[in-house]
Amino acid sequence: MERIVPRDKWLYNDRGMMKWMGWLLSDHSAFMEGEKNKENLQPILPQMGVVDISDRLQQAWESADYVSIQLNVLNHDNFVPELVGVVVGFDAGRIYLQMDSGETKLLRVEEIRSVIPVREDKWWNDDK
Missing domain, CATH: 2.30.30.100 (SH3 type barrels.)
Known part of the structure; x- marks a missing residue:
């Protein structure tokens, strides 16, 4: 059963997914930082002449x-x-x-x- 309430009868203005964007952004930023660190770690090859x-x-x-x-x-x-x-x-x-x-x-x-x-x-x- 689905209960659909018209937007003009809402008790407050729901922002939808906007309230989760801070959480998603911080997790995504942490993930990207980890990937960047993995990318930067290069094995040190011996110096050639x-x-x-x-x-x-x-x-x-x-x-x-x-x-x-x-x-x-x-x-x-x-x-x-x-x-x-x-x-x-x-x-x-x-x-x-x-x-x-x-x-x-x-x-x-x-x-x-x-x-x-x-x-x-x-x-x-x-x-x-």
């Missing part, structure tokens, strides 16, 4: 392979998230990294801490 970094970047550029690059940049005492993409160019100690989103990042080789080749899983190798 400039020659090793240059060799790996050149090899990735020649074969158009994906690489994961960790920068020597700290944000709130944690390393910034790794950049994954394809090396599409270089010029005077700078490289151009194209991300999956289509965005191209310009990085200086001096900023790079580590370069790791990323193995691409080909759809034709999938055994599912």
Whole structure:
């Protein structure tokens, strides 16, 4: 049984879900802060030499392979998230990294801490 009372006969003006918005917002903010902290925690990779970094970047550029690059940049005492993409160019100690989103990042080789080749899983190798 449903009891529907016309709005003009209400004893007070009910705000509906507005009264819960503070609770929802604070929980959502706490969740988002936790996710941000998880995102920021990057494993610290060993510092590579400039020659090793240059060799790996050149090899990735020649074969158009994906690489994961960790920068020597700290944000709130944690390393910034790794950049994954394809090396599409270089010029005077700078490289151009194209991300999956289509965005191209310009990085200086001096900023790079580590370069790791990323193995691409080909759809034709999938055994599912």
